[in-house]
Amino acid sequence: AQSVTQPDIHITVSEGASLELRCNYSYGATPYLFWYVQSPGQGLQLLLKYFSGDTLVQGIKGFEAEFKRSQSSFNLRKPSVHWSDAAEYFCAVGRGSYNTDKLIFGTGTRLQVFP
Amino acid sequence: GAVVSQHPSWVICKSGTSVKIECRSLDFQATTMFWYRQFPKQSLMLMATSNEGSKATYEQGVEKDKFLINHASLTLSTLTVTSAHPEDSSFYICSADAGEEQYFGPGTRLTVT
Numbered sequence: 001a002q003s004v005t006q007p008d009i010h011i012t013v014s015e016g017a018s019l020e021l022r023c024n025y026s027y028g029a030t031p032y033l034f035w036y037v038q039s040p041g042q043g044l045q046l047l048l049k050y051f052s053g054d055t056l057v058q059g060i061k062g063f064e065a066e067f068k069r070s071q072s073s074f075n076l077r078k079p080s081v082h083w084s085d086a087a088e089y090f091c092a093v094g095r096g097s098y099n100t101d102k103l104i105f106g107t108g109t110r111l112q113v114f115p
Numbered sequence: 116g117a118v119v120s121q122h123p124s125w126v127i128c129k130s131g132t133s134v135k136i137e138c139r140s141l142d143f144q145a146t147t148m149f150w151y152r153q154f155p156k157q158s159l160m161l162m163a164t165s166n167e168g169s170k171a172t173y174e175q176g177v178e179k180d181k182f183l184i185n186h187a188s189l190t191l192s193t194l195t196v197t198s199a200h201p202e203d204s205s206f207y208i209c210s211a212d213a214g215e216e217q218y219f220g221p222g223t224r225l226t227v228t
Contacts, residue, residue, distance in 0.1 A: 036219075043119060043208070043219035044159075051215075090158065103149075103217065105158040 002027045002095045006106035014114050015083050021076040021109050023091030032094035033074040034103065035065055039087045047089075050074065061085070086113045117143045119211050121220035128199055128227055135195045136223045138209030143218075144189035145211035150182070153206040153222070165192040199227040 003026045013019055025031055032051050036044040048059025055067040065076045074091060089109045096102035118141040128134045138148055146167050151159040163184050164172040171184035181203075183195040192211075196203050204227045210217040 041221060043221045044210075045219075046216055049216070101147075101212075102161060102164065103159075104161070107158045108156075 002093060002104055004091050004093050004104055004106035006089075006091055006109050008109045009107070010110045010112065012112040012114060013081050016080050019076075019078045019081045019085070019111070021089050021091075021111070023074045023076065023106060024072050025074065025091075025093045026072065027093055027095065031074075033065075033067060034092040034094070035059065035063070035074070035076045036090045036092060036105075037061075037087045038090060038108075044090065047076070081111075081113055083113045083115060086111055117141075117211070117213050117216075117218045119209065119218045119220040121207075121209055121223050123223060124221065125224040126226070128225070130200055130227055131198055133195055133197045134199055134225060135193055136207055136209075136225070138192045138194070138211070138220055140190045140211040140213075140218070143211070143213050145192075145213065146189060147212040148186060148192040149210045149212070149217065150184060150192075150194050151208040151210070153208055155206075159208060162194075196225065199225070201227045203227050 005024045007022050034049045035047040038044045047063045048057045050057050050067045057065050063078050067074050091106040092103045120139045122137045148165040150162045152162050153159045162177045165184045165186040167186045173179045186192040206222050208222045210219045
């Protein structure tokens with residue numbers, strides 16, 4: 001069965017430090033992969049997505065992610081974290097008949113940023 | 116970007132009553148909407164896929180008679196939690212499919228007392 005694993009429940013970084021959030025997936029076919037951010041009182045916002053092509057994907061707010069098929073991973077990175085990046089981050093895989101159908105989410109990683 | 120609203124943002128109801136949650140796509144039409152449930156500090160779990168003009172498709176383990184979904188128009192889907200019990204207390208989130216992206220509502224916090 002398809003699944004998404006985010007090994008880190010909680011990560012704390014200092015403002016200005018680099019960030020990497022891990023995501024591993026289990027999916028038989030070519031996956032459609034997503035990273036979302038959830039802030040209190042707001043809906044999930046799409047940071048970036050991978051459907052095909054270049055395995056290094058650029059997203060909004062300075063985030064990027066790299067798809068590594070050999071490692072079944074889609075890790076999210078940011079070179080310099082800002083205090084406003086503190087939020088919950090979810091990795092997701094689309095398992096339906098089209099790319100955004102039936103998303104399966106990981107358990108999320110809560111990011112805390114210290115000044 | 117596209118905006119999805121949910122109403123109410125929070126609701127408290129007594130055990131045994133029913134509560135309806137609305138999900139609206141404000142500036143685009145969505146043939147398909149999705150309903151998720153999120154427990155504290157846990158992931159979003161897909162409950163059902165709502166298709167305009169047809170019956171919703173429920174995920175395994177989700178009681179369709181308990182969670183009634185109606186997608187009456189291309190901009191509105193509703194989730195009705197019938198005969199609510201305390202274990203139904205949760206955060207309910209909808210999303211609307213806009214092609215290559217799902218847009219999510221801010222969620223509805225349901226507390227059943």
